[in-house]
Amino acid sequence: MVKLNQLHTGDVVLVNDEGLMREGVVLDKDLAEHMVQVDNGIQEFWYSPQDIYPVALNEEQLIKFGFEKEILDGNAAKYKKGAFRLATPVAGDFSRLEIWYREDKRHFNVPIAVHELQNLHLSMTKVPLEKP
Template sequence: MIHFNELKHGNHVMVLNEGTWMEGVVQHINPDDGGQVEVTTGVQTNWYSIPEIESIPLSEEQLLRFGFEKEVMESGNMKYKHGAFRVLAGPTKLFTDFLMWYREEKSHINYPMTVHQFQNRYEAMVKIPLE
């Protein structure tokens, strides 16, 4: 389950829209009345409650959609580059045990990270949203 306080404008999430899960982008967050989140899916913009929102597991596909470039290292590890920002992942535990860094700031992630968590960590390190 996604945590309301983790969501920010621009985060990519899944929403339950008329019985179908669709990917969308957070537009606004309203903490009143139990919390509502406005999400644009490409089909429509609508307000959703937390039970109707799920996180997206971080994957290579998601990084490439954000404009990261993939480099296969001689060791078999994968390096993903976006400007000066780097992600280094092993071939078997791609996004459950990996390193991410920007200049001198490094983070070792050892849990299954989601797309919105990655976007938030990227923004905290680079000071620019990843959309």
Template sequence: MINIHELKHNNYVVADYEGQKRKGTVSGIAPEDKQVCVTTDEGNQDFWYDVENVYPIPLTDAEMGHLGFTKEDLEDDAVKYKKDAFRLVIPQRDDFSSVEMWYREDIRRFPNVHYVHQLQNQYHDMTKIFLE
């Protein structure tokens, strides 16, 4: 389950309907009803889901690639992901448990970023650009 207060329009999530899980994009949020509208990747259809049926997408190397980041291997097994002037560094390959990110003068060490939607929100907060 995902915290509904973390969600913003265009965040990527996984929605579950009767055991069928589909990736999609948040297209509406109704906190008072505890529901999230998700536009699924399959068929571009909007469906409303109870928040307990909406799940975050864990950050992985593959997801960083899907978001348009380029990867640079650093010494001592650290990895830097780059997109324009934005940088994100993880201490060890495939370990997104602690990240450091920066955009120009804005540096954030160990923000609460473990899922794609959290990265999208931090990226937007820092750059004022939606990460898609």
């Protein structure tokens, strides 16, 4: 389950669509009704927060967002999109991350979800992170 206040328009999430998990994009949210409108690839539908789940951040998701991979010394990997960078000390292990944009550098020792990366990208660059 994802908290309603963590979601923003354009965020990528998983939704439970009558027992079938689908990846979708947040279109809108209604705070009064406590519902989120998501385009699940088939239809636009309103979901309650208990039917919305985070998408795990991994290399496949970063590539979908247009990041380029660069192998560093040892087994580390860096992913680049413009001046925005994301580095992992072990390629394929996203449990520890270093994210930076110009002088703003942040460290994470826990896995983050795709929607959290999108929100970080927006707060750091002032530009939404969307799939091309």
